[in-house]
Amino acid sequence: MEAVPASPQPIPFGKAHARRLREIYRSAGWPMQDPLEIELLAAGLLSRERARSGHESLRVTDAGVQLIANALKANRRAFDAHEALVERVAQEMSRAGRVAWRNLSLRAQVPSDEADSPLRWCMARPDVFSIRNTSVATYVDPIVHEVKVRRADLLSDLKNEAKRAAYLDLGECWYVLGCDARGRCIAEADEVPAECGVMVLENGRLAVVRQAPRRARNGLPFGVWMALAKATPLPVAEDDPQQML
Structure with a gap:
């Protein structure tokens, strides 16, 4: 046969x-x-x-054009979900009394492979960067929030040690994890390196799953202060007056 x-x-x-x-x-x-x-x-x-x-x-072909259109639609949905969660995190930092910025470009130092120069400068662009609203330079407590709504993007990002090192040079580093189409978190907390904190979106609320380790800091580098001075922070969030009723 x-x-x-x-x-x-x-x-x-x-x-x-x-x-x-x-x-x-x-x-x-x-x-x-x-x-x-x-x-x-x-x-x-x-x-x-x-x-x-x-x-x-x-x-x-026409079938190829349809695949392009479907990919663009999926990318647009992911972008919208990402931007919505970034805005949510920034607003939460503002409500907590912090001064928050979105999509800043900040200079940071990361380890270098060159023997004569152990550190090198790079540009970091965290989704949300915030500091305490204080006049004491050593109390600013800088925090970086990196938002991920796609598992593939998260796993790719976690392989980039230099990017994470840049975030840690700027302040505490937190990963904020969104949900997939079925409403499940895109990753487990232990998949994120231990030097970073983890927040997840649960039932429409941001929940802390793991705190970021505290690190002693003497303030912010002058270059970061200059970048903050040139940028416009997020407006101070005001609670909905209807929630008081």
């Missing part, structure tokens, strides 16, 4: 596939002839076209 050939396994399309489709869609469509392109051709998301000159180019 002749064996029935096994059905081909579906190709798991990801961000790289959608990115390549977008690149081809807005370009002349020159082929790269790599595995990614082969998968897109096999799935009917790309088609090959030959010009009269004999040169071959690629065209995104």
Whole structure:
């Protein structure tokens, strides 16, 4: 009896596939002839076209355009969810009496691989940066909050030790974890390095799962003070007067 050939396994399309489709869609469509392109051709998301000159180019099919649109929609939802949670954290810091900023670019020092220079400067851009509302420089208690709403983004971020080192150079580092489509937290607290605190979104509320370790600080570097002076902090949050009734 002749064996029935096994059905081909579906190709798991990801961000790289959608990115390549977008690149081809807005370009002349020159082929790269790599595995990614082969998968897109096999799935009917790309088609090959030959010009009269004999040169071959690629065209995104209608199915490919639909995949691009679906990817853009998913990215937009994730961006909206991320921005909403960032705003929520910033407002919570403001309500706690802290001065909060969003998306600041701050200089930080991280370990260097060079023997003659153990530290190097880099730019850090935390989702939320806040300090105490105090006139005593040594009491500012700087805190960085990094918000994640996608598990893949979190795992990729946790592999970036230099980025985390930059956050820790600026202040306490906290990871704020959102929920997936089923309402489950995107990660367990023990997946986040012990030098960072963990907050999660539970039933619409931010809950502390693990405190960030306290570290002695003498204040903020002059460069950070200058960046804060040039930026506009979040307006002071005011409680809803209806909650008082």
